[in-house]
Amino acid sequence: MWRNYLIVGIRSLAKNRTFALINILGLAIGMAACLLLLIFVRYELSYDAWMPDAERTFQLQQHYTKPTEGPPVLLQMSSYASGPAFKKEFPQVESWAYATRSAPILLRNGQPEPVKDFFLTDANLLDVLRLPMAKGSRAGALSQQNSLVLSEREAARLFPGEDPIGKTLTVVARGTSMDFKVTGVFRDIPRNSHLRIAVIARLNLHSYFAEQPDFLTHWGNQSGWVYARLRPGADADAIRAGFAAFEKRNIPDEDFGGTRTNQGDISDFALVNVRDVHLGAAQQGQITPGNDRRSILTFAVVGLLILGMACVNFVNLSTARASQRAREVALRKVLGADRRQLIVQFLAESTLVAAVAMLLALALVELLLPPVAAFLEADMRVAWFGIGGIALPALVLVLVVGIAGGLYPALVLSRFQPASVLKANKSAADAHGSGTLRNALVIGQFAVSIGLIICTVVIYAQTVYARSVDPGFRREGILQIDGIGRRQLYPQVETIIREVGKVAGVSAVGITSIGLATDNTSNMLVQLPNVAEPAQLGNYTVDYDFFPAMGVDLVAGRLLDRNRPLDSAERAFPPQPEAERAFAARGVNAVVNELAARRLGFTRPADAVGKQIRASLADQAYGLVPVTIVGVVRDARFRSVRTPLEPTLFTNRTVGSNWMIVRFAGRNPAAVRADVEAAWRRIAPDVPFEARFSDEIMGELYAAEDARARIFAGFALLAVIVGCLGLFGLATFTAERRTKEIGIRKVLGARTQDIVRLLVWQFSRPVLVANLLAWPIAWWLMRDWLNGFDARIALGPAPFVAAGLLALLIAVATIGGHALRVARANPIHALRYE
Structure with a gap:
């Protein structure tokens, strides 16, 4: 019996090569995408599970x-x-x-x-x-x-x-x-x-x-x-x-x-x-960059959606071609087959298709996983057997897809009545409700495709925005040097700054304790006059030339000036009681950014200039230090757009400033770096030279975001391909079923463009309806995703309209060529037996 099922299944696939190719290719893409994404999800969920105990x-x-x-x-x-x-x-x-x-x-x-x-x-x-x-x-x-x-x-x-x-x-x-x-x-x-x-x-x-x-x-x-x-x-x-x-x-x-x-x-x-820890809520002060659990689950859902779309293709195409197998079913029933046997036969055929598709999918996984793993910088490998092996999941997936994709077609095909099919050459071309179901499934497919296109557009736009948004400083022409705060360099810092400043092309040199994309975070509480609740500000040290070197503009007041003693917070290190006590008594001048001015309760930046606050800048034993705000600078984003902008107070001090910012222009960057390194090694040969350009730093900062965005876009493209395969198959079978109708229309005077318009409109309507489903869901998902960024794009109508038009264009392109070929056919071939 099973041998007979296998032979019939193979013959059925061989007889309908287009159907078989579309089904197998669609299922293979869906299975491969699902397996790849599930391997990635399993990898993300496996963090530190290898550790003993x-x-x-x-x-x-x-x-x-x-x-x-x-x-x-x-x-x-x-x-x-x-x-x-x-x-x-x-x-x-x-x-x-x-x-x-x-x-x-x-x-x-x-x-x-x-x-x-x-x-x-x-x-x-x-x-x-x-x-x-x-x-x-x-x-x-x-x-x-x-x-x-x-x-x-x-x-x-x-x-x-x-x-x-x-x-x-x-x-x-x-x-x-x-x-x-x-x-x-x-x-x-x-x-x-x-x-x-x-x-x-x-x-x-x-x-x-x-x-x-x-x-x-x-x-x-x-x-x-x-x-x-x-x-x-x-x-x-x-x-x-x-x-x-x-x-x-x-x-x-x-x-x-x-x-x-x-x-x-x-x-x-x-x-x-x-x-x-890797997927936990805490993603600050980490040893390595973590990930968002919701993002990982999103990838899993996308993989299952692509697989579901492939199964939908199978259901659609199987029910669409039911008319071609109506007589076969009728004859089998006349010869004694019962409905259970027919259901088993059709499920066996669908499982055979799923098994062939799985073999192709596994080959795709083997080919694609190494480049995907390298792209994501992950140690993802294909393990076939044992714990974590994919052999058993692949077998289960074949059975699930084969049964899930073939159950409804089997139920539809097996219920045909021999008398109604065989009498008067009548066909069961459209079993009751099958057309409605197919339209609903096509709408669901394209809703998923449109939603993924919208998400891809928004993610790409946000990624581009993150790289290109004005950070509040002049990003180009910066060389950041690490290690200027090493203890053995304390006596030589001024000499290094002076010699680096002499390098051709260098216009400014500054040092800081914050730097570009560094892990250093320092906060303190400040007390405002007549306010009981203290405010929390970032606390970072800079030298007098930091703001010109970084390209941060002054908004109100003035910058720190080396000719004004109160602008300096320098004092002995290690801390000495007399120096700390004197510093706490005399106070210091400072510069704040715009956000800090607002946090301190000032409506305009100029209102903060000249105001005094008290901050914990010295040892707690000596109390709070009076701080006079002498200037307000523009908000500058030194870290990722995911990290909230920090209200910051800047004071002048060399101790604790570990990064040197070198501003240059008019020369080849590599030549500038080489000359700066030569100057460094002349003065501090015992300290390694570590420097990176700002473009390199920002590229690394968003490398993981870019990789995930591209992977998401790739799988969104796969979803669109799977949807188009199904649409093309449906258009093919629909055109075959309506061959005589088209022939009659042409005999009665219909033009080619009229017939093309008829067929294209039939399949464009579900795409238009799919937008109504996709848009609100995609808007809700993307709004939630964008809320994870401190600086983000506005979620306007453009991505939704663009995705809808793109999906419509893809649908028209998918079926337009086939519709044109059918419309140009000579009607005599369709009507010669009438």
């Missing part, structure tokens, strides 16, 4: 969910002070560790070189983050001070062809040389991890940060990450429920200008499993 490993995060103004700040970081208190308060915690990122200099063969992804800890971080070891013991690798472990890749780079265990590395950090002994090598961390670590060094953080005691004691200082490993069977939800009481018992009150404040009043703690 991942279910017991958590990250302690600090979320500023109740700021005085502005959006919430959800940090993956938390303060060092929260770690020991967390371990003490909750017995469920087996161990904890704190890690902070550093950018030291490594002395290798006497030559300095920068080290990326270098982490410092004062505990056995490997006891919490149980990274698989290649060499050495996880328990003993970081058990001693001044021990260090490397990733396999970093070990091969630093010690090519050698065993690194027991070797000594000299690291220069905060102006001090320290020797570390290599005690272990851990396996390279996979890309599907929120961690990016090349080196972990253990040292005494209390000694390391002795000059900055607030770093380790203040609950509002988030400059690292706290990880905890819970005991077996511990309930993480019970810990989360105790956070409110934990904050009250441990976070001390602070005196802020006579007002008692508490970090717990404006922040909350969150305990997040390491597997949920």
Whole structure:
């Protein structure tokens, strides 16, 4: 019996090659798109699942969910002070560790070189983050001070062809040389991890940060990450429920200008499993860029929609060609076949089509996955068997698609009555309701296609806008140099600035603690006169030439001036009590951006000039510092358009400014960079030169957004192709069914254009109706997506109208050529038997 079903199915496909090709190709594209997107979704959901004991490993995060103004700040970081208190308060915690990122200099063969992804800890971080070891013991690798472990890749780079265990590395950090002994090598961390670590060094953080005691004691200082490993069977939800009481018992009150404040009043703690960090709500202060869970689910939905469209094609084409198989069904019933046998036969045929399409889809997945993975910078691979293998899902998908796509056609075809089909040469060309269903399915298909086109247009427009929107500074002609704030360069900063300024083509040189697309974020509370509630502003240091170098325009007042003593916030470092006390007593002048002026309650920028506020610019023991606003500059966006613009206060100080901004024009950028590097190396040969152009920095900033936008556009195109395949197949069968009608119309005087217009209009109406479904859904989805950007395009009617017209044009182009060929046919061929 099954052999007979197979033979009949193959003969049916061979007899109707156009039908078979459209169905198989459409299903193959739909299945391939679905598998590719599901592999991507599974990859995104697999982050850090590879880590041993991942279910017991958590990250302690600090979320500023109740700021005085502005959006919430959800940090993956938390303060060092929260770690020991967390371990003490909750017995469920087996161990904890704190890690902070550093950018030291490594002395290798006497030559300095920068080290990326270098982490410092004062505990056995490997006891919490149980990274698989290649060499050495996880328990003993970081058990001693001044021990260090490397990733396999970093070990091969630093010690090519050698065993690194027991070797000594000299690291220069905060102006001090320290020797570390290599005690272990851990396996390279996979890309599907929120961690990016090349080196972990253990040292005494209390000694390391002795000059900055607030770093380790203040609950509002988030400059690292706290990880905890819970005991077996511990309930993480019970810990989360105790956070409110934990904050009250441990976070001390602070005196802020006579007002008692508490970090717990404006922040909350969150305990997040390491597997949920990548797609979690907190996407600030992260080690690696995360992703949005809704975006990932959107990709999954798009994949299922494309597959659903391919199944719709199968249903449409199968019901459309029911008339060609009406006599076959009737004869089978006359010869004794019952309805159940016919349903099984037709389901077997549809499953055969799905199986052939799946083979083609798997070949497409094998071919397309490597370039897609490289484009997304993801380690996505095709695994056939075992956990995560696609062999079983592919088999299930064949059965589901075969049954789902073939069930309705099987029910329609199997219910034909032999008497009504065979008498008087009558055909069951249009079973009751099939035409209505086909129109509804075509409308649904094109609604999906139009919706995806709208989403693609909006995403592309927002991506272009993000790259081209005026950032508030002159983006072109900037070279940003990292590392000017290294401790050993303090005596040479002015010399470096002066010599770089002499390079041909350089017009201005400034230094800053914010820079372009940097991870540095610094906030402080400021007290306004006669206002009880403090405001929160960004706090960044600049030199006198920063604003001209960056190209930030002055809006009101004046810029900071080196000839005015109160414009300088320079003082001794490390902090000295006398200098801090004197600074707090005399005050300082500062410049704010437009947003900060509005946050401080000033309607116009000019209204802020000359006003005085008090800010925590010095050690808390000396109270708030009087700050006089002398100028207001234009709002400048130094980070991604997804990141909310920050109300910022700028003060003049060299300490803490880690980036140099070089403004140049009129010369080849590479030549300018080479000359700047030569000047740097003459003055500071012991410090590596690290510099990037602004265009390069901004390109990297939006690289992930661009990649996802292009992938989305590619799958939207696949959806359109699948829809067009189905439309072309329906047009083909409809034209065949109406051959005699067309012949009669031509005999009675209808022109070719009249017949073409008739056929085109028949298939254009569903497309027009599809717009009514697609537009409101796409508008709701895109509005929600655009709300994730701080700067975004307006969601006007243009993308919707353009998508509707494009879909209509595609539909007309798909069926127009076929309709023209049918309309030009000689009517004698259609009517010769009448």
